[in-house]
Amino acid sequence: MALMLIKFDMKKRVKLAQTVWFMYWFAVMAGVLVFSMGLFFKIELRKRSELMDNNESHFLPNLLILMGLVACGINAFGGKVCYDSLDPSKFVKWKPMLKCFLMVCVGFNALLLVTALLCFLMRIPLQFTLAEGLKNGMKYYKDTDTPGRCYMKRTLDLMQIEFRCCGNDNFRDWFEIQWVSNRYLDFSAKEVKDRIGSNVDGQYLMDGVPFSCCNPSSPRPCIQLQMTNNSAYYSYDHYTEELNVWKRGCRDSMLSYYGGLMNTIGLLVVLVTMLEVAVTIGLQYIDSSLSTLVNPEDPESESEGWILEKTVKETFTDIMDKMKSMGKGSKVDEGGEAAVATVS
């Protein structure tokens, strides 16, 4: 008993072929969309690669780009086959490879689904990469004279301004590192000597943050130095001051940005997968309906179309049997050769 049997006459077959052809062109555009999303994601990762520990994995955007290209190719080919299916003379040349092509399509759809799943899961490694990268970034903020790190300050400043965040977890992360270069510290001044003497590593630590942490929505001009000293400023209480600097940490901001991006891409890939499954089923119907013509000479006769020739169970047992017989076949040959070898 075939799976989801449908009776087809000439008109229905033509309509099916036209619909599936149309859907294939949509699927080609969907393939282009997947490709461009992979490209966009890759560019976004490259833009912030300095803050990502420099060994961030580009596996996912590369996979998306590859899947997009393959989808375009497969769907264009499928569209051509659909177009030719209306003309029996043209369809004859595609007939033999159609079964193989359908297998390839099924495999490709499974891969697409795996890609979508990866989009949702890659958030976790990204979290660790970001945490590590941001910590290092802040450490190298002051090294504007060290080759290889001289742009870290600019990158970090621009990122804090754009993502409206400050520090790794919050603005207090800046209190624990020296972010003012030694070139701009007067080592003969008492204040500098005190601060350097106050910690084990001899670092100039201060309760201040860079200007890029400032929040423009604050009603008051930004207070970025001596932040924990209430008496340094008139009418200032650092416990209740909320709008002065950005409260959010940059790891959270960037994670939510990239997480949102990956969720959107994952959702779109799921939708593309559903479209691909639909066109594969359509092509299977076309193939089966054109191979079961009641009167093979008359192209206008009726036929039947299905998804699977037998039921799911039977198809599965068939495949298992085939694989077993293939395995036995090679064993028999090996046994024969061994026997021949031993004889000789």
Added chain:
Amino acid sequence: MALLKIKFTQQRRVHLAQGLWLLSWMAVMWGGVIFCLGVYLKTELLRRAEVMDNTEIHVVPNILMMVGLASIGTNWVASRVCQDSLDPTRFPRWKVPLLAWFAVATVLCCLLIAVVALSYALQGSLEESLKVGLRNGIRFYKDTDVPGRCFQKETIDRLQMEFRCCGNNNFKDWFEVQWVSNRYLDFTSKDVKDRIRSNVDNRYLLDGVPFSCCNPTSPRPCLRYHLTDNNAHFNYDYQSEELNLYSRGCRQALTDYYMELMNSTGPGVLSVILIQLSVLLSLRYLQTAVETAMVLEDPEGDSEGYLLEKGVKETIEDLKINALTMLKFGQVDPNAAEGSSEVADAEKDEKDAPPSPAS
């Protein structure tokens, strides 16, 4: 002698109609593009409306939007005319509307040329408007507690960060304005009292700038206060420090941005002018060719198409005569009335005239 006569066979007429149909649909699309350009320009101008004093510059995107919509409608009509042109029963009804169409299309081309000219001519007005708007913005920076001005600080800060500029002409504009609100000044401290007394208007002026002027590319953490005092910071020279703050003024930055935007719409506008002109000329040829063909005994035979029936000079003379006759028709009755009143005046003058020589 007709202007630019071309012979048209039936085949050529059909090709002209088909080509013109395609061209007019392309012109419809370009009209849509012009409309979208106008909308984009208008939204960009509205986004910064708070730092602009007047809205004179808005005439450029307004005209672009209007012309875009009008050109969509006009070229759609042209495509309908093309479709009907090869059908002798339906074409005659377009005879009068086509005259109006030509007038509208010419007006559209002139408006587009005017837009290009205006976008250059209004640069001065834009700069003036920005100068006044930014000056006010900087003055009201501190008024975060005054309703109606409480967002000036945020606007100016975001503007300076986005356009990488500081102040109106340069960062020194901030030295002349009190940008720290009185709410955050301790009037009992000596420093505050000194600064307030140091100027006529009792304003708290300082040689410092807001944080949004800071340049992230500076190798040194941003120095915002005591900018003119070399001793206030280690290894600092006010005259030679270049990367610390943004050196460009916001007026210059915004003017450059908007001029670049309007210049980039230039090629689009010019191509629309060219397309519109070619639609205009082709439609005129199609109209004259089809009309002369309909008059012939054999409607499928050769006909001639031209731009103007007579030469340019003769056409202008004809138009003048037509216009005068139209005016004359309007003046016939008033002339009769004037004639009788003139006669009455003349009689009056004659009566008045003799007494004077006598006296």
